Amino acid sequence: MSTIAIFGATGFVGTGLTLKLLDQGHNVVALSRHPKKWPLQHQNLKVIKGDILTAQLEEMLSEVDAVYYLVHGLEEDSADFEYLEAKSALRLAQAASSVKLNKIIYLGGLGPDEDLSSHLRSRHLVGGILGLTHTCIEFRASIVLGAQSTSFEMLKALAHRMPVRPVASWLDNPCQPIAFTDLLTYLVEALKVEVKGHTVVEIGSQEVVAYGDLLDLVARLENLIRPHFQVPPVDQRLLLPMLDVVLPEFSEVAKKLFLSLVHPTVVTDSKAQELFPEIQPMGLEAAMKSALENSTSVYPAPWEGDFWKEVADLTLAQTKLGQEIVVEKLNLLTQGYSEKILNRLKRRK
Ligand SMILES: NC(=O)c1ccc[n+]([C@@H]2O[C@H](COP(=O)([O-])OP(=O)(O)OC[C@H]3O[C@@H](n4cnc5c(N)ncnc54)[C@H](OP(=O)(O)O)[C@@H]3O)[C@@H](O)[C@H]2O)c1
Numbered sequence: 001m002s003t004i005a006i007f008g009a010t011g012f013v014g015t016g017l018t019l020k021l022l023d024q025g026h027n028v029v030a031l032s033r034h035p036k037k038w039p040l041q042h043q044n045l046k047v048i049k050g051d052i053l054t055a056q057l058e059e060m061l062s063e064v065d066a067v068y069y070l071v072h073g074l075e076e077d078s079a080d081f082e083y084l085e086a087k088s089a090l091r092l093a094q095a096a097s098s099v100k101l102n103k104i105i106y107l108g109g110l111g112p113d114e115d116l117s118s119h120l121r122s123r124h125l126v127g128g129i130l131g132l133t134h135t136c137i138e139f140r141a142s143i144v145l146g147a148q149s150t151s152f153e154m155l156k157a158l159a160h161r162m163p164v165r166p167v168a169s170w171l172d173n174p175c176q177p178i179a180f181t182d183l184l185t186y187l188v189e190a191l192k193v194e195v196k197g198h199t200v201v202e203i204g205s206q207e208v209v210a211y212g213d214l215l216d217l218v219a220r221l222e223n224l225i226r227p228h229f230q231v232p233p234v235d236q237r238l239l240l241p242m243l244d245v246v247l248p249e250f251s252e253v254a255k256k257l258f259l260s261l262v263h264p265t266v267v268t269d270s271k272a273q274e275l276f277p278e279i280q281p282m283g284l285e286a287a288m289k290s291a292l293e294n295s296t297s298v299y300p301a302p303w304e305g306d307f308w309k310e311v312a313d314l315t316l317a318q319t320k321l322g323q324e325i326v327v328e329k330l331n332l333l334t335q336g337y338s339e340k341i342l343n344r345l346k347r348r349k
Contacts, residue, residue, distance in 0.1 A: 002191070003027040003063055007052055007092060008070030010038040012149050013107060013183070017068060018045065020184050029060055052088040057095035066191055067096065069106040069130060081256075082122045089129040096134055103135045105190045107183075110140040110176070110202055110265040117260040131198025137190045139183075140202045142265035143214070145287040146180025147295035151257065154250050156292070157299040159218035161246050164229035164326060170236060171212035175265040176204030179287035185279055186272070193275050201275060202267040207284040211261055217288055229326055236262070 004021055008014045009030035018040060021028050027044045035047040048060055052071055061067070069092060073084050096104065109123035116124065127138035143151040159165075186203050209217070219226040231239075240255050247254045272279070282290075 001025045002065040004066050005029045005061060005064040006068045007031055008072060011070055011072060014070045016180060016184050017187055020188055029064060031055060031060060052091055057092060058098050061095055061099045061101060066103045067101060069104055082118055085122045086125055086129060089126040093129055093133055104130050105137045105187060106130050107139045107141060110142040111263040119256040119260050120263060135195060136198050137195055138200045139186060140200060141178050141183060142175045142204055143177040144180055144183055145177050145291040147291055149180060150250060150253055152291050153297055154247055154254055155214060155218055156295060157247055159215050159222060159224060160299040165215050165226040166231045167228045168231040170261045172210050173261060173264050174208045175211055176208050176267055178204050179282045182281040186276060189276055201271050202269060203272050204267045205281045205284045205287055208266050209284055221289055221292055229323060
């Protein structure tokens, strides 16, 4: 039995990990800015209120054997988020240097090291900072398939809300999602694995799939009919306002992840198999099915009803006229949205 500190324990990955570590008899110390909002309670769980950017971390680390780093501030003001992510990792690394700590285990993002979007660049930079001075296992994962995982919920919301499945070059890029249960197994097993220095471990399910095909998979498993719709070739950034309309509850995160779609997020080496030969990640369809079965969220489109009725005839949606109608409808949606924003700004003045 060890004492483990988790930074980011209250988040999606952190909550599942905390439960698993407590189940295995470990003591867990967690830092959270909003501990009262977190319902978990256990005799071996100690939750400390604090912000990693300002809290005294040395005391919290003085008795711990290993640290999980899952802090994620993607929803912070976008101008500052890379700086804040790096600063919080640096604070942890500095505090960890002053105590005896065996290992830092960090979960970052899967993707190449070059030409990164700011989201991926920030994930890799955090790993680099933590691994500079400590033994650090940096897991890199693509979309995590689990109920309440932001990236999974966005996929589900998109499949439910969009009357068509967009076809665009950036949706042809490959990814390799991972089942949440497999991810947790890797994270927990990492406590036992001996590594030296900074070790990057890329993890994913058994199959590689295009992002667009993932949307098709959700639609198929949810019994939704979503004809393919060719998106005119435009700069991806021009489509960002659409995300405010289609994914209002995820809009800031969605915009950052949307720009990451240009990168393949696939496993490129066999490190995971070498270090964790006993873990056999489940197949993609089984992972998606399990996530959908456990997900209770519903994503009704605010424009449901008659709005799309002209393209309800699926053969029309495949024609040039049908595609023009879809574009017109999407324009109407964004215009409506822009007007709402302008009105809100006027009211504030
Ligand atoms: N979810 C996915 O699909 C996915 C996929 C691949 C990789 N990952 C990686 O997995 C890691 C965890 O992701 P997640 O989805 O679990 O994130 P999440 O649900 O957004 O959780 C973020 C956590 O960070 C904590 N946090 C943020 N700012 C903080 C601050 N200033 N001080 C203290 N704590 C702070 C939050 O705690 P409080 O709000 O309680 O303070 C929360 O527990 C990230 O590195 C992410 O890149 C996730």
